[in-house]
Amino acid sequence: MSEQTAYGGATTVPPKKITVPDVVAMKRDRKRITMMTAYDAAFAKLVDQAGIDVILVGDSLGMVVLGYPTTVPVTMDDMVRHAAAVSRGAIRPLLVGDMPFGTYQAGPQDALRNAARFLKEAGMDAVKLEGGHEVVETVRALVDSGIAVMGHVGLTPQRVAQFGGFKVQAKTARAARRLIEDCLALEDAGAFSIVLESVPAPVAALASERLGIPTIGIGAGVDCDGQVLVLHDVLGLFGEFKPKFAKRYADIGTAVVEALREYDRDVRAGTFPDDEHSFTMKESELVSLQRSLTQKAG
Numbered sequence: 001m002s003e004q005t006a007y008g009g010a011t012t013v014p015p016k017k018i019t020v021p022d023v024v025a026m027k028r029d030r031k032r033i034t035m036m037t038a039y040d041a042a043f044a045k046l047v048d049q050a051g052i053d054v055i056l057v058g059d060s061l062g063m064v065v066l067g068y069p070t071t072v073p074v075t076m077d078d079m080v081r082h083a084a085a086v087s088r089g090a091i092r093p094l095l096v097g098d099m100p101f102g103t104y105q106a107g108p109q110d111a112l113r114n115a116a117r118f119l120k121e122a123g124m125d126a127v128k129l130e131g132g133h134e135v136v137e138t139v140r141a142l143v144d145s146g147i148a149v150m151g152h153v154g155l156t157p158q159r160v161a162q163f164g165g166f167k168v169q170a171k172t173a174r175a176a177r178r179l180i181e182d183c184l185a186l187e188d189a190g191a192f193s194i195v196l197e198s199v200p201a202p203v204a205a206l207a208s209e210r211l212g213i214p215t216i217g218i219g220a221g222v223d224c225d226g227q228v229l230v231l232h233d234v235l236g237l238f239g240e241f242k243p244k245f246a247k248r249y250a251d252i253g254t255a256v257v258e259a260l261r262e263y264d265r266d267v268r269a270g271t272f273p274d275d276e277h278s279f280t281m282k283e284s285e286l287v288s289l290q291r292s293l294t295q296k297a298g
């Protein structure tokens with residue numbers, strides 16, 4: 001029997017929720033993993049409908065939704081509110097909440113308290129945090145407490161000030177070796193996958209080859225086990241700057257401006273709302289209303 005999905009498409013079987021082991025198994029089965037960011041219920045529903053495997057509620061929220069110049073000002077409360085909205089919109093994808101700056105760097109206790117909020121208050125399945133060797137102890141503590149962790153190395157935007165901008169990382173043999181060692185240390189600590197951001201494609205390929213867990217690339221070439229992009233870059237909804245790796249698949253921003261210009265013109269011209277978008281009442285009720293208003297005025 002076919003039934004209606006939350007987003008209107010007919011399906012014969014309710015979608016099976018993707019789990020952490022499913023994502024790990026995709027590497028073993030040589031199936032590429034798709035991941036996309038989302039920050040609210042409406043877009044999460046659309047990302048789900050498109051068949052994406054993993055939704056990352058990224059702290060890129062700060063830049064593409066909240067209007068900050070970097071991800072640094074984003075708070076745990078910001079993330080929990082948006083992550084909860086995403087989990088109300090998405091059914092099938094694995095949901096990963098991104099730990100914002102200052103919520104895990106102080107150590108495992110702090111990290112555990114904040115990561116637990118993603119699971120308890122926002123319905124996330126896993127968390128992501130940035131860093132290599134310096135966060136290994138924290139990753140191990142979270143995993144030991146039952147929280148699935150995705151790592152993130154290479155260009156880690158929370159350190160953008162230290163990097164001197166959004167720059168490609170691991171370009172020397174020494175830095176690339178360090179990145180691969182970071183990945184292996186994260187895997188050893190129990191991370192179930194690792195985002196590789198803005199690193200040369202051959203470095204990402206070597207890291208992916210050496211790891212048993214999947215790598216998810218963003219600006220890291222085609223040999224990663226999966227790919228992630230920021231939704232607003234993909235849809236043309238963020239115009240502040242465009243990273244080289246961000247492919248724009250649609251220009252929704254221009255469509256939005258055109259639609260709003262038309263609305264603006266209609267309102268100013270008095271052609272909106274028309275009869276189709278207005279409510280009416282029984283003629284007898286209107287006559288009675290007008291009469292009572294006239295009597296009151298008299």
Ligand code: KIV
Nearest residue numbers: 037058059060098195
């Ligand atoms: O915050 C984010 O959107 C991310 C992705 C760029 C991986 O961390």
